[in-house]
Every structure is written in C-alpha cells, then in structure tokens.
Amino acid sequence: MIQPTFLQKNDTVAIVSTARKISLEDIKPAINLLESWGLTVEIGKTIGLEDHQFAGSDEERANDFQKMLDDPKIKAIWCARGGYGTVKIIDKLDFNNFKKNPKWIIGYSDVTVLHSHLHNLGFQTLHATMPLDILKNTVEAKNTLKASLFGQAFSFKIATSKENKIGIAEGVLVGGNLSMFYSLLGSKTSINTDGKILFIEDLDEYLYHIDRMLMNLKRNGYFNNLKGLIVGGMTSMHDNAIPFGKNAKEIILDIISEKKFPVVFDFPAGHLNDNRALVLGKKVELEVGKKDTSLSF
Secondary structure: OEOOOOOOOOOEEEEEOOOEOOOHHHHHHHHHHHHHOOOEEEEOOOOOOOEOOEOOOHHHHHHHHHHHHHOOOEEEEEEOOOOOOHHHOHHHOOOHHHHHOOOEEEEOHHHHHHHHHHHHHOEOEEEOOOHHHHHHOOHHHHHHHHHHHHOOOOEEEEEOOOOOEOEEEEEEEEEEEHHHHHHHOOOOOOOOOOOOEEEEEEEOOEHHHHHHHHHHHHHOOOOOOOOEEEEEEEEOOEOOOOOOOOOHHHHHHHHOOOOOOOEEOOOOOOOOOOOOOEEEOOEEEEEEOOOEEEEEO
16 A cells, blocks of 8 residues: 655645535634644635535535645645535546645545545555544544654554454554445445455444444455454444344444454544544554553554
8 A cells, every 4th residue: 555755844734625514713723733743734715615514516625625636735635524525526536646646635434435435546544533623632633643644653552342352463454434334335435345454433323224334344245354343433323212222332243243353342533532543554453452452553
C-alpha cells in the first residue's frame, strides 16, 4: 500500500465537506489546532455552503474535493464532518493526479467511502477525528492524529474486555463504518478483506439492523479469511419494543462464532470522544491477551 508523504511544518491542509453542511465557525477549533502544529489551512468552498442537509450540491462538493486532490500544495485533505453524501460524489472524482501526488485523506464515519475507494486503488488513508468534533475530543485522539500525519511512531495498549477472543494476528488494517460497508457491497468501492485485519464501528443503529448488516458481510465473504477483527464504538444502539435479544457484542460474536481469528471490543475509535487515529492500509500486529490488548503499526 502506498503511503502518502508525512507532513512537515508549513505544509497546507485543506478542510472540505463531502457530506453534510457545516459552518466556518464550527471548524475554527480545528483550524486553531492545525495552526498550533505549524500547518497552514486552506478552507474549501463547501464550508458554509448549503443545499438542504448537504454542504452544497453534489457537483459543488465533488468540485471542491477535486480541486484539493489536484492542487500539489495541498498535503492532506481533512473532511469536516460526516453525515451522508460522500457516496453521491465518489464516482464524479478523478484520482489520476492523486495517484501521482498522493496526500493524506482524513476522516471517519461517512468518509469510509473514501477510505474504501482509495484502499482499492492501493493507498493508505487516515481514519481519525474530524473538525466538527475537536472541542469534545480527548487529548489522545488529537495526539494520535498529529502523530499519524507527521510520521511519529505510536501504538495502542488497552484493557481487555471480557468478550474478547484471545489471539495474535498480523495483516493490513482496513475498516470504517459498518453501515457504509453494508451500503458499498456490490460496488467497485467494496473492499476485499482477505488476509486483513478489519476495524468496524457504528452509531445510532437498531440492533436487528446490526445483525442484518453483519449477516450480509458474512454472506459476501468478509469474514472468510480475515486475520483479526477490531470493534470500536458501537455507540447509542437502539432496540425495538419487542427486544432483539442480543446486544451488539453478542450479535458480532454469534455471527463469527465458527471463526478462529482474535477479536477485540471497546477499541477507542469511532463515534467516541476518544476517537484515536488508525492508519488504514498499513500492516499492523494485533495481540489480544487475557489482561490487555495491543495494536502496533
């Protein structure tokens, strides 16, 4: 997997929105953060644009992202927020200049569309917090974002959840939002998880729908030759008046019950204040032990 060039002081980071609308005021904390790291910020035209719930029309959002892709002085593109909308522009984008001059694409949630598409093109991307979240993020979430962008070594060591499946695995890390993976199945943006370590997370879903999405991933072979599974925040799950009967962890374990790969729950990434950065497309080592779990890049 091709790794974009790490940032240096005075490099320029673009902030755009590929999905929902967002104001300049909302991203000022992120601008201040980047500037405190010695970086220059370029604000995309989609910041402040409004087309119903979107940050401008599909064409405006695609054009703004394309401009930043093609501009050689832009060293990273930070998606301002998620929501919904990135899938509506992905087929309008031309990555030919990006392939010649790759740059870091940063975000999570709806930005999973870009992570998956670029993974299939052979490039590393950065699953990390976004400008909308900066004020509520933990220090660790911001520090791992900085370390990832500047090429500083970092790893994770967290307490082991009782539901974890013990084991050791090594492979290329892929992942993102479960709902987005489900929506991308059957398209050229759907990823191949063969021999890889998969990270998933989600927000505000009904438990029966978590089961339905995972069953679809299972039937599409996502777990057939997986080396390991990392489960981040399964945040604000819902149930029906007649309970589904299992929580999110139990649903996951049931669906992969016959698999032998290690599984870690409660990983600090996803729709959480402690949304730590993950370099997707990079080879990692996962060790799920009885007392703690480590992930090393």
